[in-house]
Amino acid sequence: MNVILDLCIVPIGVGVSLSEYVAACEKVLTDAGLKTVLHANGTNIEGEWDKVFTAVRRCHEVVHEMGASRIFTVMKLGTRTDRTQTMDDKTRSVKNKLGSG
Amino acid sequence: MNVILDLCIVPIGVGVSLSEYVAACEKVLTDAGLKTVLHANGTNIEGEWDKVFTAVRRCHEVVHEMGASRIFTVMKLGTRTDRTQTMDDKTRSVKNKLGSG
Amino acid sequence: MNVILDLCIVPIGVGVSLSEYVAACEKVLTDAGLKTVLHANGTNIEGEWDKVFTAVRRCHEVVHEMGASRIFTVMKLGTRTDRTQTMDDKTRSVKNKLGSG
Amino acid sequence: MNVILDLCIVPIGVGVSLSEYVAACEKVLTDAGLKTVLHANGTNIEGEWDKVFTAVRRCHEVVHEMGASRIFTVMKLGTRTDRTQTMDDKTRSVKNKLGSG
Numbered sequence: 001m002n003v004i005l006d007l008c009i010v011p012i013g014v015g016v017s018l019s020e021y022v023a024a025c026e027k028v029l030t031d032a033g034l035k036t037v038l039h040a041n042g043t044n045i046e047g048e049w050d051k052v053f054t055a056v057r058r059c060h061e062v063v064h065e066m067g068a069s070r071i072f073t074v075m076k077l078g079t080r081t082d083r084t085q086t087m088d089d090k091t092r093s094v095k096n097k098l099g100s101g
Numbered sequence: 102m103n104v105i106l107d108l109c110i111v112p113i114g115v116g117v118s119l120s121e122y123v124a125a126c127e128k129v130l131t132d133a134g135l136k137t138v139l140h141a142n143g144t145n146i147e148g149e150w151d152k153v154f155t156a157v158r159r160c161h162e163v164v165h166e167m168g169a170s171r172i173f174t175v176m177k178l179g180t181r182t183d184r185t186q187t188m189d190d191k192t193r194s195v196k197n198k199l200g201s202g
Numbered sequence: 203m204n205v206i207l208d209l210c211i212v213p214i215g216v217g218v219s220l221s222e223y224v225a226a227c228e229k230v231l232t233d234a235g236l237k238t239v240l241h242a243n244g245t246n247i248e249g250e251w252d253k254v255f256t257a258v259r260r261c262h263e264v265v266h267e268m269g270a271s272r273i274f275t276v277m278k279l280g281t282r283t284d285r286t287q288t289m290d291d292k293t294r295s296v297k298n299k300l301g302s303g
Numbered sequence: 304m305n306v307i308l309d310l311c312i313v314p315i316g317v318g319v320s321l322s323e324y325v326a327a328c329e330k331v332l333t334d335a336g337l338k339t340v341l342h343a344n345g346t347n348i349e350g351e352w353d354k355v356f357t358a359v360r361r362c363h364e365v366v367h368e369m370g371a372s373r374i375f376t377v378m379k380l381g382t383r384t385d386r387t388q389t390m391d392d393k394t395r396s397v398k399n400k401l402g403s404g
Contacts, residue, residue, distance in 0.1 A: 006309075006344035016383070022397045026401055038394055038397060039347060040309075040390035041308075041347055041380075042309065044343045046343075076345070077344075087344075091341055091342065091343055094325045094329065094341060097322050097325075098330070
């Protein structure tokens with residue numbers, strides 16, 4: 001089962017600058033062989049369910065190891081059985097509708 | 102690693118009534134031995150990371166098997182290494198602050 | 203237009219204990235005359251759209267005034283035009299399915 | 304008060320293809336003069352709080368008018384009082400950390 005997931009990991013209690021933690025998670029995700037796209041409010045990830053969630057767990061371990069004793073995380077995700085769909089398919093589909101609007 | 106998680110699974114393309122799918126997920130979660138609290142916008146779950154996410158995956162499989170070809174899911178979750186904390190601890194802590202406010 | 207909303211406000215950079223900020227938001231919401239239900243991962247709110255979002259904005263102002271210079275917030279919400287529905291209706295509907303399952 | 308917001312509007316009960324609804328919301332947002340960036344799991348928006356939330360409300364009205372009687376929406380958002388920050392600043396900050404990692 002494939003999943004398209006938006007991951008947003010927020011370390012709590014380590015100050016207001018969080019980019020080094022986000023960067024560390026990016027490395028975990030790409031090291032896991034996952035396709036990722038960073039955006040202003042999270043990281044989009046595409047891959048097989050177990051591979052994705054193993055990497056998400058690893059992100060939490062790494063952020064804790066970096067010194068954050070508390071983490072708050074939000075994930076939005078989609079699965080579908082009717083057809084395969086990539087992250088690019090999703091944005092292209094909307095852009096096509098906008099172009100013909 | 103323990104996690105406190107708010108799970109909201111939204112089957113897409115099966116009409117506007119979703120309660121039977123939410124109920125099916127409740128059964129998956131309790132069958133997995135997880136502590137759950139249903140609320141108006143999701144289900145709160147408390148448990149060990151892998152046990153929780155194995156059950157979340159199973160929820161997706163079950164909802165797909167029930168006929169939903171597309172699922173959109175939102176999860177909010179917290180992990181911490183400084184101390185153990187239950188769902189009850191979290192609400193009690195806020196209520197104590199309100200009581201003394 | 204009515205809305206049922208799950209609000210989770212996370213002050214960043216003020217340490218790992220967040221309950222006093224959540225309690226302050228509870229007061230803002232109830233002072234605004236909104237029905238709220240606190241749960242382990244947020245606060246459920248029911249009310250008219252503008253009244254709800256005016257209160258959510260006020261929560262941000264109050265949390266900033268309390269000293270949090272950065273806030274991360276997650277909201278899940280539902281609107282419907284086919285019928286009126288309360289927070290109680292939503293949980294009752296799932297529980298009825300579980301009872302007859 | 305400025306806000307950076309990730310908006311994901313999911314019409315329920317209108318089938319599995321949702322791109323025309325997302326496209327309609329894109330038009331609402333850009334017609335409101337807001338800066339938006341579409342991504343695979345939502346739309347990032349940057350702007351003044353009231354202007355942003357007035358447009359978000361209008362998106363809900365438009366999607367209901369298009370025939371969706373139920374809508375489920377997720378928003379992640381950030382506000383800060385310590386400094387002004389754009390969506391570009393946020394991704395650049397992470398990419399700088401990755402480049403020097």
